[in-house]
Amino acid sequence: MAVSVDVHLLSGKRVSLETPEDATVAELNQSAQNALAVGRGRLLSADGHVLDASQTVKRARIRNGDELYMRVQLPEVTAWRKRSGRTFATVLGDGSVETWSSAKDHGDDSSVKAQPKGVQHIQASSSAFAAILGDGSVVTWGDRGSGGDSSPVQAQLKGVQHIQASFSAFAAILGDGSVVTWGDHYSGGDSSRVQGQLTGVQHIQASFSAFAAILGDGSVVTWGDLDSGGDSSLAQGQLTGIQHIQASFSAFAAILGDGSVVTWGDHYSGGDSRSVQSQLKGVQHIQASKGAFAAILRDGSVVTWGGRGFGGDSSSVQAQLKGAQHIQASDHAFAAILGDGSVVTWGDPAAGGDSSSVQSQLKGVQHIQASSSAFAAILGDGSVVTWGDRDSGGDSSPVQAQLKGVQHIQASFSAFAAILGDGSVVTWGDHLSGGRSVQGQLKGVQHIQASFPAFAAILYDGSVVYFR
Incomplete structure (x- = not known):
């Protein structure tokens, strides 16, 4: 069966495409790039989520009439901070890296002695950089304790496909689906405890100091700070058929294939969803504030849990939360866009949870x-x-x-x-x-x-x- 979709660029340019349901998202992406005459880009869903290129159109839940967006790969700018100031790194059009600092005393932060060429992507922890080169190798620099020194694992960093960062550590997915980690041990830089399980990894999500990896069979492996979601043992029996994972500051929430949700980590940050578990059915998307989660269900209704002060209690606006299309979060509040273009907010009034004035x-x-x-x-x-x-x-x-x-x-x-x-x-x-x-x-x-x-x-x- 063929699916018709519209793919939009930020500039407003758009193209209509037809694709078989069994085609991969990567194939659809390539067709869109050709039709829009742009360089490399990534397809996003209407709510801003990057679509998994390895999934089929059907599994990615792309339906007839959907509107997708293409994020064209531009020169990247990313940044990290030290007490002396903030250092920036830019991936230029030719793949080289240019770095500079906002501090008067640049010290070792302002440059890379041998600037890498052919950089495809840069990821940043709080105080370090990791750059993926065109040949799949990785170059790192910045604070050693935050992942700026990858020399202990450098020989393993080959064929890297993607890098994720917690506050002070990095995790790289290799082409064979294995994972290499480095940086602060307590923030997930040491994955030795679960290394044998990290095979066929498809995606990694990070909380402040822990990681959660989705494997090819839909199971999940976690490591890092136990209090930040690095220990999923209590939920492990339920973690099968995982489609997507979202993270708050110290907890994770996973959407299963049947639309139900499994949570773990700090209870006060949304790691305990038992109070709303019976409502978490047909979940399409989850957004997280610093200490709470908000799930949009298939019918457009919203279910929230976690700290009240972080937007975990939406009871005061529940009757208004119908037809929700997208949710955004500040540290302590949520804002939902409804189907008619109106907005409903909740959480800490001082953090945007009260929009009555506008x-x-x-x-x-x-x-x-x-x-x-x-x-x-x-x-x-x-x-x-x-x-x-x-x-x-x-x-x-x-x-x-x-x-x-x-x-x-x-x-x-x-x-x-x-x-x-x-x-x-x-x-x-x-x-x-x-x-x-x-x-x-x-x-x-x-x-x-x-x-x-x-x-x-x-x-x-x-x-x-x-x-x-």
């Missing part, structure tokens, strides 16, 4: 982004509505007149940066987190990457501008 403006919402304690919504006409903590970007009134034709919004810890249709940028929020105005200084911006206190913008010519 509720009448929240119509035709297309996308929501969150900082640590505030939200920013893009409306259908390209304008923006914000709410939550003023110091975290919840008040955009100083730049409201400039927020027209917004294409995308990125968030740092306490600020937002919006890319307009003409490639210029508008920022607001905490000045120390990148909220300082750059109006008129940035043109031709294609993509923005955020760290905790700053932003880095990639321009159309492949150059990079750092601002904070």
Whole structure:
């Protein structure tokens, strides 16, 4: 049976494609790249999830009439922080890596003695980088204790397909489905306890200091800090046929093939879902705040659990949560976009859980982004509505007149940066987190990457501008 889908680019360009249900997502992706005349990219679902390239269209739950999005692979900017400042790394168009620091005293943080070539992807822990090269090898640099030194496992890092990072460690999936880890042992840098089980790994998710790997048979292997979800032994008998895993700060939630959910880790961070277990049926998607989870069911209703102060209790708005399409989370609150483009919020009012002051403006919402304690919504006409903590970007009134034709919004810890249709940028929020105005200084911006206190913008010519 053939499935018809529309694939969109951020620019607005789109293409309609037909694909057999038994075709792989990778094949659909290649067809979309050819039709859109773009370089390498990845397909995303309508709610922003990267689709597993190895799955068939049917297993990925791509249905007739679905709208997918393509994230074109651009030069990447990623960042990590040390006390002396923040260091950035950029993957340039030719695959080389350029690094620089925001600190006056760059020290060992500002450069790589032998800059790698042919870089495909960079991942960052809190204070280190790991770059995958075109030949599948890996180059690391930064703080040794956070994964900046991979020399103990360097000989094993061959044919690397993907890297995931916790706060202070890395986990690499190799081409044969095995896993290599390094960095802080307590944050998952030591997987020796489960190494024999890590075969046929398809995907890895990370909490603050633990990892969870989905194997080819749908089972799960965990390691790292036991209190952060590194121990799944109590739930292991239920962890079969896993489709997707989401992580809060110290817990994991796994969606099974039948749409049910299994949780483990810190109870106060959502690791205990027993109070709502009977409701967790037909789950399509799960979002996590710092200490709670919110699940969208097949009928568009929402089920929440975890810490009340983190949005784990949605009872006050439950009657409104119908037809939910997407959920975004700040550290302590959630915001759900409904099918009619309206928004429902809950959780800590100071962190964006109360949107009553702007509720009448929240119509035709297309996308929501969150900082640590505030939200920013893009409306259908390209304008923006914000709410939550003023110091975290919840008040955009100083730049409201400039927020027209917004294409995308990125968030740092306490600020937002919006890319307009003409490639210029508008920022607001905490000045120390990148909220300082750059109006008129940035043109031709294609993509923005955020760290905790700053932003880095990639321009159309492949150059990079750092601002904070």
